[in-house]
Each structure stands twice: as C-alpha cells, then as structure tokens.
Amino acid sequence: MPFDSTHPRDGLNDPEIADTLSRLHRDARRDRWVFARALPSIALGFLRGRSVFESAEPFLSDAYIPVSPELGRLMYQVARAAKARNIVEFGSSFGISAIYLAAAARENGGRFTGTEMLPHKFRIAESNLVSAGLKRWADIREGDxxxxxxxxxxxxxxxxxxxxxxxxxxxxxxxxxxxxxxxxIFADNIHSFRKTLKPFVDYVCDPRNSYETTVVPIGSGVSISTWREQSKEKPDCRY
Known part of the structure; x- marks a missing residue:
C-alpha cells in the first residue's frame, strides 16, 4: 500500500477541508425534507416498534445522514492520536465522514479507503474529496x-x-x-438501530471475540472497539 507523507499540516483547519465540510454539513440539513416525506412510514413503524431510521430507510437513497461535526472531529482526533495510517470506511454516502478520516490519514502519512454502493453517491463523494484537497490520499470504492x-x-x-x-x-x-x-473500530447508529445492531453489539462486547468495547451517547449512539487478539478482560458494554 502506498503511503504519502508529503502534505501540509493544517488538519481540519486546512481551508479546503474546512470550507468543504461547512458546505456539506449545511447541505445535509435538507435531510429534514426526506424525513418529512417518510412521515407516514415512520408513523406506521412507530406502531410496530421500529425506530425512525429503520422506518425511513426506503427513503434514504438521496439523504446525507451525515456524521455530526462532533463525531467527525472525535474520529479524526482518535485516528490522529493512534497514528492510524490505513483507514477504512464502510458506507461513505456523500463523503462527509470520509473527509474527516481522509484528513487524519493524510496527517499520519497514510491512506483512506471508503466504500459506497449507490453510484450517484459514489460520484459525489469522490468529487467532495477533490474539493477538500484530499483525493491524493483517499479513494472510495464503488459497489458491494x-x-x-x-x-x-x-x-x-x-x-x-x-x-x-x-x-x-x-x-x-x-x-x-x-x-x-x-x-x-467505530460503529454508528447503535441506539437508533438498537434491534438490528444488537447482534453486532453483542459480538464486539463478547471478550471471546478479541474486542474491548464501549458504547458512547454521541448522536444516535456510537460503539468504539479495540481489536486485541489476546484480550481476556471482559469489557463493559452497557448501552
């Protein structure tokens, strides 16, 4: 894997990154209209015990559903502190979280790899990485x-x-x-998809699977796990 450490060291304060993130977080506010169109489905889902996100899922192909600036900055800072060089994302959408993580990869002299199933989101996410000046250190892979x-x-x-x-x-x-x-390993939406993600949370909270995990109340719930093959201590995974 090629790593490139030739870069400016302005982090998230880099003007291209800051301006692009500001624009994208502003654009993402339009998601409220997506959820407005999904209201009948959300109301029916509520009666059936489903979360808002689970009920609205069929309407989300054009939604940003972004990480918050708080979570984006937390991931950036953790990746920087850990000196993570090979950073991977499952589900890049329009590329907001990708920018935070690609910025960390660049600072660490590494590379970011994202994934996106939907072709139109893939194209826009790639364009947003270019706007942020990060394409040299990042790529998003289209498809499954x-x-x-x-x-x-x-x-x-x-x-x-x-x-x-x-x-x-x-x-x-x-x-x-x-x-x-x-x-x-960061995993988002632990609380908003509590039922769907219970098997995942159970898995990363089982010490036999070599993870140490905590779930934190940021946004819709985020699990943070550390992979340790020799871990024997049972983690506290109350959520």
Whole structure:
C-alpha cells in the first residue's frame, strides 16, 4: 500500500477541508425534507416498534445522514492520536465522514479507503474529496463492500462502520484477518438501530471475540472497539 507523507499540516483547519465540510454539513440539513416525506412510514413503524431510521430507510437513497461535526472531529482526533495510517470506511454516502478520516490519514502519512454502493453517491463523494484537497490520499470504492474490500491490503488501523446495518458483522469478519493489533473500530447508529445492531453489539462486547468495547451517547449512539487478539478482560458494554 502506498503511503504519502508529503502534505501540509493544517488538519481540519486546512481551508479546503474546512470550507468543504461547512458546505456539506449545511447541505445535509435538507435531510429534514426526506424525513418529512417518510412521515407516514415512520408513523406506521412507530406502531410496530421500529425506530425512525429503520422506518425511513426506503427513503434514504438521496439523504446525507451525515456524521455530526462532533463525531467527525472525535474520529479524526482518535485516528490522529493512534497514528492510524490505513483507514477504512464502510458506507461513505456523500463523503462527509470520509473527509474527516481522509484528513487524519493524510496527517499520519497514510491512506483512506471508503466504500459506497449507490453510484450517484459514489460520484459525489469522490468529487467532495477533490474539493477538500484530499483525493491524493483517499479513494472510495464503488459497489458491494464485501467485494471491493476483499483485496484490501492490511494491516488496517482504523475502521468506521456506517453502511447497511445488517452488514456490520459480515464487513467486520471480512476485515478481521487484516486488522492491526490495537486497531480501532467505530460503529454508528447503535441506539437508533438498537434491534438490528444488537447482534453486532453483542459480538464486539463478547471478550471471546478479541474486542474491548464501549458504547458512547454521541448522536444516535456510537460503539468504539479495540481489536486485541489476546484480550481476556471482559469489557463493559452497557448501552
């Protein structure tokens, strides 16, 4: 894997990055109209015990559903502190989280690899990486992530899971042989997809699976796991 450490060191304060993120977070406010169109489905889902996001899922092909600036900055800072050089994302959407993670990869002299199933989102995400000045250190792979990530070289230092929730475990299983000791895994929407993601949370909270995990109340709930093959201590995974 080619790593390139020739870059400016302005981090998220880089004008191209800051301006692009500001524009995208502003544009993402239009998601409220997506949820407005989904209201009948959301109301029916409520009666059936489903979350807002689960009920609105069929309407989300044109929605940003972005990470918040708070979560984006947290991931950037954790990746920087961990000196993560090989950063992978499942579910890049329009590329907001990709910019935060690609900025960390650039600062660490590494590379970011994202994935996106929908062609129109893939094209826009790639364009947003160009606008942020990060394309040299990043790429997004179009199509089924199980196929596009299979040839990825390891070791992988940092993973962000934010695509289809049923795929969190299969994607994690695909990446496990490639994970570096101490690799960090962020997974979003733990609370908003509580039922769907319960098997995933149970998996990363089981010490027999070599993870140490906590779930934090940021946005719609985020799990943060560390991969340690020799871990024996049972983690506290209350959520």
């Amino acid at each position: 992530a199980l196929e596009s990530l299979e040839p990825l070289d390891g070791p992988v230092d940092f993973v962000f899971l934010d695509g289809w929730k049923e795929m969190y475990i299969p994607i994690l299983h695909l990446l496990e042989p490639k994970l570096a000791d101490g690799a960090i």
